[in-house]
Amino acid sequence: MGIVKATKLIFDYITRDEADNVEDVKRAINNLNIDITQGDFVAVLGHNGSGKSTFAKHLNGILLPTEGTVFISDLNTANDETLLDLRKMVGMVFQNPDNQIIGNVVEEDVAFGPENIGIPTDEMWKRVDAALEAVGMTAYRYKSPNKLSGGQKQRVAIAGIMAMKPKCIVLDEPTAMLDPNGRKEVIKTVLELNKKENITVILITHYMEEVIEADRVIVMDEGKIVMDGTPKEVFSHVEELKKLRLDVPSTTELAYELKQAGLKLPDGILTLDELVDNLLPILK
Amino acid sequence: MQENVQDIQIEAKKLNFIYGEGTAFEQYALKDVSFKIRRGEFVGIIGHTGSGKSTLIQHLNGLIKSTSGELYFNGENIYAPKYDLRLLRQKVGLVFQYPEHQLFEVDVLSDVEFGPKNQKLSELEIEARAKESLALVGLDESFYKKSPFELSGGQKRRVAIAGVLAMNPEVLILDEPTAGLDPKGRDELFDEIIELKKKRDMTIILVSHSMEDVAKYVDRLLVMNKGELVLDGTPKEVFKQYKFLESIGLSAPGITYIVERLKKEGIDLGDDITTIEEARDAILKYIKRKDKNA
Numbered sequence: 001m002g003i004v005k006a007t008k009l010i011f012d013y014i015t016r017d018e019a020d021n022v023e024d025v026k027r028a029i030n031n032l033n034i035d036i037t038q039g040d041f042v043a044v045l046g047h048n049g050s051g052k053s054t055f056a057k058h059l060n061g062i063l064l065p066t067e068g069t070v071f072i073s074d075l076n077t078a079n080d081e082t083l084l085d086l087r088k089m090v091g092m093v094f095q096n097p098d099n100q101i102i103g104n105v106v107e108e109d110v111a112f113g114p115e116n117i118g119i120p121t122d123e124m125w126k127r128v129d130a131a132l133e134a135v136g137m138t139a140y141r142y143k144s145p146n147k148l149s150g151g152q153k154q155r156v157a158i159a160g161i162m163a164m165k166p167k168c169i170v171l172d173e174p175t176a177m178l179d180p181n182g183r184k185e186v187i188k189t190v191l192e193l194n195k196k197e198n199i200t201v202i203l204i205t206h207y208m209e210e211v212i213e214a215d216r217v218i219v220m221d222e223g224k225i226v227m228d229g230t231p232k233e234v235f236s237h238v239e240e241l242k243k244l245r246l247d248v249p250s251t252t253e254l255a256y257e258l259k260q261a262g263l264k265l266p267d268g269i270l271t272l273d274e275l276v277d278n279l280l281p282i283l284k
Numbered sequence: 285m286q287e288n289v290q291d292i293q294i295e296a297k298k299l300n301f302i303y304g305e306g307t308a309f310e311q312y313a314l315k316d317v318s319f320k321i322r323r324g325e326f327v328g329i330i331g332h333t334g335s336g337k338s339t340l341i342q343h344l345n346g347l348i349k350s351t352s353g354e355l356y357f358n359g360e361n362i363y364a365p366k367y368d369l370r371l372l373r374q375k376v377g378l379v380f381q382y383p384e385h386q387l388f389e390v391d392v393l394s395d396v397e398f399g400p401k402n403q404k405l406s407e408l409e410i411e412a413r414a415k416e417s418l419a420l421v422g423l424d425e426s427f428y429k430k431s432p433f434e435l436s437g438g439q440k441r442r443v444a445i446a447g448v449l450a451m452n453p454e455v456l457i458l459d460e461p462t463a464g465l466d467p468k469g470r471d472e473l474f475d476e477i478i479e480l481k482k483k484r485d486m487t488i489i490l491v492s493h494s495m496e497d498v499a500k501y502v503d504r505l506l507v508m509n510k511g512e513l514v515l516d517g518t519p520k521e522v523f524k525q526y527k528f529l530e531s532i533g534l535s536a537p538g539i540t541y542i543v544e545r546l547k548k549e550g551i552d553l554g555d556d557i558t559t560i561e562e563a564r565d566a567i568l569k570y571i572k573r574k575d576k577n578a
Contacts, residue, residue, distance in 0.1 A: 048469055177464075258567060261568055280546075280549055283574070
């Protein structure tokens with residue numbers, strides 16, 4: 001069953017002068033079509049300005065299509081009457097952890113969402129318990145968010161979304177500001193939510209390593225989808241990706257370089273194990 | 285390397301910085317940090333969030349004064365009573381994280397001119413410096429009159445860096461300059477920094493969370509943990525200790541793990557490989573040698 005369905009989506013950023021006349025139109029999304037299956041882990045890649053974030057902001061109605069439609073399950077994002085339901089269904093996590101935390105205590109921060117939509121207190125705390133457990137932050141529930149590391153703050157932000165019982169989480173470069181451990185923590189948490197709770201994950205990132213375990217990778221350029229496939233399929237196209245200002249995981253890159261130098265290796269090697277398994281017969 | 289006193293640009297002697305000294309919340313943000321940085325060096329600083337990296341770099345241009353210890357710039361103690369901290373801040377340019385959030389002028393050229401304008405220079409000199417700085421970060425005259433807000437993320441960041449360069453600093457400190465940039469954007473910015481270092485003979489200090497980037501670009505790495513300087517060496521020396529790095533919340537570049545794994549399988553490629561190119565060359569060499577012996 002499709003959870004996200006965008007059809008002929010077009011979005012223009014319009015600049016107007018003081019008299020409200022149109023000064024400039026920039027097309028950020030240009031006739032994009034996509035259908036995402038419930039429970040999939042989808043990674044979105046693309047250079048700065050390719051339209052990734054603009055697309056993400058359409059998924060819970062922060063931006064509305066200039067043309068075309070976006071449906072989340074059976075809700076049209078442009079329908080004002082169901083906006084609240086839409087926002088419960090799709091949660092967003094952004095780049096800067098410090099901009100997303102409002103509570104003085106971790107558990108209060110997580111409770112903010114469900115409290116706002118009038119969830120009864122008992123049920124609300126149940127949800128907070130479950131959400132903190134799901135992101136592995138139960139031990140920190142009475143702490144001040146200020147004392148947490150970047151990775152922990154992002155996990156609290158994710159717990160806040162989980163407490164809304166969403167079907168889909170959209171993460172827009174959630175690890176850009178984190179140290180290596182923080183990055184691993186966040187990606188591991190998101191993968192677990194995806195596998196255990198069957199939450200659809202849409203992850204926008206510039207770190208190719210984070211994409212390896214995705215079910216599906218989408219590459220955007222000029223507001224369109226230019227590649228769409230499994231990580232293996234997409235990362236087999238090293239040259240094309242580089243032309244699109246992107247990269248491949250370092251394992252894939254090394255395998256590619258060795259292949260260029262004449263070694264017989266398959267395309268799209270992603271993991272350390274794959275690389276070593278393929279290299280050993282050549283080296284021994 | 286032979287050490288000439290004249291070559292030492294920055295020297296920290298037992299720097300301590302304590303938050304909330306004398307209270308129950310007393311905490312060392314820096315503890316007995318000592319190091320010397322030579323003119324023209326490209327130094328990387330790594331450490332997990334909260335390890336003291338940002339506190340340290342803010343000491344280097346006098347934004348934060350240490351609780352105890354001494355800091356020398358070009359041989360002068362910056363904590364001496366008559367030391368001109370204003371001048372120090374021009375000589376040591378600091379580019380913060382997400383510097384593009386600090387752009388505020390109506391157009392790109394004015395924004396870059398803001399720094400030198402405060403340096404009592406002639407109009408001509410100010411404009412010349414701004415234009416030169418923009419050229420150094422790869423922005424030509426078509427950008428001069430653009431609003432900073434219509435630029436892409438990478439372009440905005442270049443404008444912000446140019447703003448610091450226009451002060452003619454001797455040392456450029458960059459705090460995570462490539463966060464949020466696409467892979468090509470990261471490479472381009474680093475290439476420009478390397479060019480800059482060559483052209484202006486600048487000392488560059490780079491704070492980064494990307495082990496791949498520091499492995500590829502810097503001459504020397506300082507590793508911070510809990511306010512202490514725990515390792516100081518070339519990237520190769522530092523990344524050999526990847527198990528220790530992991531224990532303090534860091535890691536080695538992905539390539540290190542491939543080399544280690546092959547070693548476990550009996551294929552020893554040597555222990556100073558940190559980049560993809562080095563790994564490729566070592567593997568190809570290994571095969572050649574094996575074929576010769578066969």
